[in-house]
Amino acid sequence: MSQPPWRPISPAKPVRPAREPLNRERIVDTALRLVVDQGYEAVSMRKVAQELRTGPASLYAHVANKRELDQLLVDRVAQSMNLPSPPDPERWQEQLKDAMREMLRAMRSTPGVARAAIGAVPLGEAALRTSECLLGILKAGGLPDQAAAWAVDLIPLYVTAIAFEEDVQRVADWTPEDLERFIDGLRGHFASLPADRFPLTVALAGPLTSGADGDERFEFGLAVITAGLAALAEKP
Amino acid sequence: MSQPPWRPISPAKPVRPAREPLNRERIVDTALRLVVDQGYEAVSMRKVAQELRTGPASLYAHVANKRELDQLLVDRVAQSMNLPSPPDPERWQEQLKDAMREMLRAMRSTPGVARAAIGAVPLGEAALRTSECLLGILKAGGLPDQAAAWAVDLIPLYVTAIAFEEDVQRVADWTPEDLERFIDGLRGHFASLPADRFPLTVALAGPLTSGADGDERFEFGLAVITAGLAALAEKP
DNA sequence: ACCTGAACACCGTTCAAGT
DNA sequence: ACCTGAACACCGTTCAAGT
Numbered sequence: 001m002s003q004p005p006w007r008p009i010s011p012a013k014p015v016r017p018a019r020e021p022l023n024r025e026r027i028v029d030t031a032l033r034l035v036v037d038q039g040y041e042a043v044s045m046r047k048v049a050q051e052l053r054t055g056p057a058s059l060y061a062h063v064a065n066k067r068e069l070d071q072l073l074v075d076r077v078a079q080s081m082n083l084p085s086p087p088d089p090e091r092w093q094e095q096l097k098d099a100m101r102e103m104l105r106a107m108r109s110t111p112g113v114a115r116a117a118i119g120a121v122p123l124g125e126a127a128l129r130t131s132e133c134l135l136g137i138l139k140a141g142g143l144p145d146q147a148a149a150w151a152v153d154l155i156p157l158y159v160t161a162i163a164f165e166e167d168v169q170r171v172a173d174w175t176p177e178d179l180e181r182f183i184d185g186l187r188g189h190f191a192s193l194p195a196d197r198f199p200l201t202v203a204l205a206g207p208l209t210s211g212a213d214g215d216e217r218f219e220f221g222l223a224v225i226t227a228g229l230a231a232l233a234e235k236p
Numbered sequence: 237m238s239q240p241p242w243r244p245i246s247p248a249k250p251v252r253p254a255r256e257p258l259n260r261e262r263i264v265d266t267a268l269r270l271v272v273d274q275g276y277e278a279v280s281m282r283k284v285a286q287e288l289r290t291g292p293a294s295l296y297a298h299v300a301n302k303r304e305l306d307q308l309l310v311d312r313v314a315q316s317m318n319l320p321s322p323p324d325p326e327r328w329q330e331q332l333k334d335a336m337r338e339m340l341r342a343m344r345s346t347p348g349v350a351r352a353a354i355g356a357v358p359l360g361e362a363a364l365r366t367s368e369c370l371l372g373i374l375k376a377g378g379l380p381d382q383a384a385a386w387a388v389d390l391i392p393l394y395v396t397a398i399a400f401e402e403d404v405q406r407v408a409d410w411t412p413e414d415l416e417r418f419i420d421g422l423r424g425h426f427a428s429l430p431a432d433r434f435p436l437t438v439a440l441a442g443p444l445t446s447g448a449d450g451d452e453r454f455e456f457g458l459a460v461i462t463a464g465l466a467a468l469a470e471k472p
Numbered sequence: 473a474c475c476t477g478a479a480c481a482c483c484g485t486t487c488a489a490g491t
Numbered sequence: 492a493c494c495t496g497a498a499c500a501c502c503g504t505t506c507a508a509g510t
Contacts, residue, residue: 021493045484056484058494066484083324117405118397121422129435132445135436149443150456157457161354161397168355186357198364200371207385208367221393228464257474281503292503294475304505 018136022052024062032110035073040112046070070116075124077113081106083133087140093230095137097222100159103130104218107163114163120154130156142233148210151229158225162218183209245321258288260298264308268346271309276348281305306352311360313349317342319369323376329451331373333458336395339366340454343399350399357394366392378469387465394461398454419445 020026029052034042045066049056061067081102084095107114122131131152138148190205203209208212211217256262266287270278281302285292299305319336320331343350358367367388374384426434426441436443447453 006351007281044482045294046482055495055497057486060485061493074492119401121405123425123438128429128437132434132437135440145440145447146443147456149440150447150453151460152250153453154457154460157397157401158394161393165355165393169357189359193364198368200375201364201368204371204381204385207382211386218391220383221390224387224390224464224468225460226464227467228460228462231463231467232460280501282501291478293477293505296504298475402482 022054022058022062022070024072026052027059027062027069028076031069031073032076034197035110035112040115043073043112045068071120071124073110073113074117075126076236077110077117078122078124078126079107080109081126081130083130085133085136087133087136089140089142090230092137092141093226094194096134096141096155096226096229098216099134100222100225103156103159104163108166111163114160114167118157118160118164119152141229143229144232147229147232154225158221162221179212183212241263247407258290258294258298260308261350262288263295263298263305264312267305267309268312271348276351279305279348282325307356307360309346310347310353310356311362313342313346313353314358314360316345316364317362318368319366320368321372323369323372325376327376328373328377328463329454332370332377332391332462332465334389335370335373336458336461337430339392339395340399344402345394347399348405350396354393354396354400374465377465379465380468382464391461394457398457415448 011109027048031043031048034051045056045059047058048069052058059069063072083102084098088095104132107117134155135148135154138151143151187205188207190201190208193202195202211220263284266284267279270287281292281295285295285303288294292376295305319338320334341342342351344377358364370388370391371384373410374387379387423441423445426437426444429438431438
């Protein structure tokens with residue numbers, strides 16, 4: 001049906017452009033939704049733009065480039081972390097572990113963001129709050145200044161690397177059965193290696209392939225790092 | 237100059253196609269050269285093919301996909317590692333540190349490969365040798381089987397994450413002066429934060445930005461992990 | 473069996489032109 | 492000031508066709 005001929009040529013202004021203006025927040029919101037729903041590969045300038053019903057070029061008025069968008073995503077995730085406070089010298093090791101567990105929880109809630117976080121210098125508001133919190137716990141634990149400072153680097157590096165690794169292995173979202181089959185195959189492979197050249201790998205095929213699907217591996221790293229830091233704290 | 241007219245139309249077979257056939261080894265050689273010369277981003281199927289004077293489709297007869305090529309690169313790097321052996325219970329901690337230093341050295345020699353290594357399950361010949369070596373050192377140190385097995389996961393994760401991080405920060409190859417200027421700026425930024433909300437970050441601006449350019453940060457992680465593992469070994 | 477050209481469905485970023 | 496279409500210079504992978 002075409003418009004009737006007596007329709008005024010210049011009608012009253014349309015209800016509104018319907019199109020609210022672009023801004024950083026809407027862009028990051030959209031990117032976050034994409035990363036949660038479809039993983040990191042789905043976060044392209046083009047897809048974000050498409051989701052916002054515009055062209056990729058439009059984003060560049062609000063975001064310098066893809067790297068900056070990645071950084072903004074990382075800081076969003078850091079904002080969602082609920083970190084232990086205030087630091088307690090009596091239980092600093094448990095607080096440190098809780099902080100790391102919370103960091104991993106937040107990263108896991110947006111799989112893929114770890115990929116953007118791993119090399120980033122933590123400069124956003126939320127990232128700074130995380131560093132400050134960790135410093136508090138570590139100083140409460142009696143670590144020297146330099147050790148505490150380097151630990152603030154080491155701790156997120158570990159958590160982020162674990163999250164990144166989990167994300168890489170989520171390739172083509174396997175079902176739990178697929179994963180179990182893969183792990184079983186791996187165990188069989190290790191066990192069947194030539195025992196003269198790989199005696200320990202053969203003997204430890206079981207332990208080597210255990211805990212890959214859960215939190216035990218992460219908890220092991222927590223235990224190692226916390227114990228190592230405690231050893232450095234006792235020295236002086 | 238055109239060919240003289242009396243040139244036979246069908247000349248004796250040309251000396252040879254000049255073109256030796258493609259194979260996995262030549263492909264990995266080329267990819268390795270590219271990653272060393274130009275970084276990981278330069279390793280695309282298309283660029284590798286171009287370097288070999290063919291089209292990208294030709295590679296798929298020898299390599300399943302980009303991910304497999306990445307894995308082959310990682311194993312090449314693992315082959316170049318010179319790991320301590322045999323394990324010595326008297327100095328297992330020093331051997332472990334030496335092994336990790338050697339792993340980082342190898343990764344640094346091909347910046348960018350860390351990116352491909354970080355989520356990879358170590359299945360190549362050379363990667364298995366590395367695992368076997370680490371297991372030997374850890375069992376010499378008295379770790380229980382499960383702890384040794386998980387440590388074999390934790391150790392390469394740490395080294396690879398450090399290498400990856402260094403590579404990300406090598407963005408657009410900065411000069412040493414650029415880096416120093418960046419670090420100075422960072423220190424100034426931390427020091428100028430509001431002291432009421434970030435007291436420790438302000439107070440520790442110096443330590444937080446120290447050692448970013450050298451090996452001290454890595455050595456700190458070595459010390460923490462080794463001490464942590466030693467603590468687990470003493471328990472039983 | 474191996475190789476190839478051409479195509480498909482994507483990227484990030486820039487730029488001149490519009491409003 | 493903000494937005495846009497179109498273009499540039501790239502990706503990984505597939506496939507029918509060649510040798």
